[in-house]
Amino acid sequence: MTKILVVEDNLEIRGNVVDLLEAEDFEVMEAENGLKALELLAEDKNFELIICDVMMPEMDGHGLLQNLRQNPATANIPFIFLTAKGERSDIREGMNLGADDYLSKPFTNKELIEAIQARLDRSARQKQQLEKAIEELALDNLDSLTGLPGQSALEGEDGYFERAIASRDGKSLLPFLLLGLDGFARINYAIGYSNGDIILQQVAERLKNFTENLVAIYETEKALVRLSGDEFAILLPPTDRQSGAVALAEKLLKVITQPFDANGKSIPLTGTIGMAFYPQAPSLEELRRQASVAMGEAKRAGGNRCQIYSPRRFGVDASKEELQLASLLRRVWEGKQFKVLYQPRVDIRKRKTIGVGAVVHWEDPRKGPLSSEKILAVAEESGFALELNQWIWEAACEQAKVWQKSRRNLQVAVGLSAQFFAQANAAEIIEKIIEDFGVDPGYLVVEVAADTIANAQNVNGMAAKLIAFQKLGLKTTINNFGIGHSTLNYLEKLPLNNLKLDRSLVLNTSQNAPIIGAIVEMARGMKLRTIADGVETEEQVKLLKKQKCDEIQNNASFSPAEISRITR
Secondary structure: OOEEEEEOOOHHHHHHHHHHHHHOOOEEEEEOOHHHHHHHHHHOOOOOEEEEEOOOOOOOHHHHHHHHHHOOOOOOOOEEEEEOOOOHHHHHHHHHHOOOEEEEOOOOHHHHHHHHHHHHHHHHHHHHHHHHHHHOOOOOOEOOOOOOEOHHHHOOOOOHHHHHHHHOOOOOEEEEEEEEEOOHHHHHHHHOHHHHHHHHHHHHHHHHHHHHHHHHHHOOOOOEEEOOOOEEEEEOOOEOOHHHHHHHHHHHHHHHHOOEEEOOEEEOOOEEEEEEEEOOOOOHHHHHHHHHHHHHHHHHOOOOOEEEOOHHHHHHOHHHHHHHHHHHHHHHHHOOOOEEEEEEEEEOOOOEEEEEEEEEEEEEOOOEEEOHHHHHHHHHHHOOHHHHHHHHHHHHHHHHHHHHHOOOOOEEEEEEOHHHHHOOOHHHHHHHHHHHHOOOHHHEEEEEEHHHHHOOOOHHHHHHHHHHHHHOOOEEEEEEEOOOOOOHHHHOOOOOOEEEEOHHHHHOOOOOHHHHHHHHHHHHHOOOEEEEEEEOOHHHHHHHHHOOOOEEEEOOOEOHHHHHHHOO
C-alpha cells in the first residue's frame, strides 16, 4: 500500500485530505507542522509522497522541504505543496527548493488525486524503466560499427557454441579463441577515435575473410563475434590436436600484423590470442574465462602471441603464483617502485579534458604492466592496502597542487579501497593529506566502489562518511556502477555528486544502451553527473553522447607530463 504523509496545520483541511486519501486506499500519516513531520520522518522514511501546506507555525512548508532535500535519505521523496498563497514568488521559492508540484487552495478532490497520481506514476515509471532495462538486455543485434554479431550470437540453444558442439565428433576438441588488439587505447589517443573506428572496421573485415576461408576449407559454420571495443571471439573448426588450432591462430596473428590504413596513415598493429578448448572447459562461460586468463598472461608477456590455457599453469598452481605475486608486490611497495598515472576524463559534449582519474601503476620487467585493480586487490589481501591507498592520495594531491599552481584546471579523482573507507577516521586522514600539500579540495574527487556501498552494514554511517568528505570540499563519486540491483536502493540515501558506469557496461555500449540510458536518466533525476569508464572507441563516445552521458574516462594511462601535453 502506498504511504503518504500529510502536513497541514488546519485540522479540518487535514482531516478532509486524510479521509479522501484513505478512501482511495492510500496509507496515510499526518502532522500539524514541519517539526512534527520531521519527527515522523526520523522514525520512518519510507513515504512515497508528501503533501504539505506552506504557511504553518513552528516550521513552515519551505523549511520542511529544505530539511528534507538536505538529508540523503529523504531528498528524493516526491513533494506537493498545498497553499492559499498564489504569488509567483512563493511558487518559485518552493520549486527552487525542489517541490514537485503546487496546488492552490481551494482545490477539488479530483485535482488533488490527479496531482498525487501524476507524481506517483512518474516515480514508478523511472524505477520500472531502469529495472526493465536491466532485466531485458537487447539481444541478437549486429554490432553497428563492424557489422559482426555480438556476444549473444554465441549463446543459447541455437547459438554458435551449441551448433559447433553438435557438429563435432565425440573425441575432437573445439578451440575457442579470444583475440585482443595490443595497446589499442593508446592508438586511439594517438590518431583519434574516428580513425580508431576505421581500424576496427578493417580488423573485422580481415577476420571475416579469415573465418570465411575456414568455412570453405573445413565445411564448418562461421563463428565470429565482436565482444567489446577491441576484443573478438572465434570458434575454430573441431580438431584432434591442439597444435592444429595453434597453427591457425598464428596465421590469424599474421593477418592482424599487416599495417592498417586510417585516412592515409599507415598504422602498425598486433594482436594477442588466448585459447581454450571444449570439452576441457565444459561450458561457454568457462571457455571464455579460460581464454581470458590465457590472453591476459600473453599480454603481460609482451603480446603479439597465442597462449593456450593450461590447468596446471593457471589452475592448481595459480595459488602459488598468487603468493609469489603478493610477495613481489610487497617488495615493490617497500622499494618505492609504484607510480601514479592518470586517465583523462573528458566532457563528452565539449570534447575537453576536465579531469583525470589517478591509478597506481607498476610494470613487471618480464611480464609487463599489472592492472591497478590487481595491484589493489593483492595489497588488500597482503595487508598493505591502507598504506598504499594513502600514498596514492599523497601523490595525487602533490600533482594536483602542481596543476593548481600552473592554473591547469584538472580535477583529480582518487579511489578509496574498502579497507580505507571502513576506517572511522578516513575523512580526517584525507583532510590531513590535503592540508599537508596545501591543495584546494575543489581539485579533488573521492571515489567509492559500488561493491563497498552494497556490502555496507550501516547505510547511515556510510552516508555520514560521504558527507564528511563533502564538508572538506571534495566531490563524491560511486564507481563501478553496473547492472546489479544491490546498490539501487542505496543511491537515494547517499550524498553523491557523480555516478561512474562500470566498464563492463561500456565495453558493450550498443547492446547495453537501454541500461545506460535508464541509469543516466535516473542519475539526472538525482542531480548526479554520469561518467563512463573504460571508453575506447569513437563509436562508444557517440552512443554515450546519444544516451546523454556527461563524461568519459579512457583506459589509457599517462604520466603527469603526458597529461599536461594532451590537455594544452
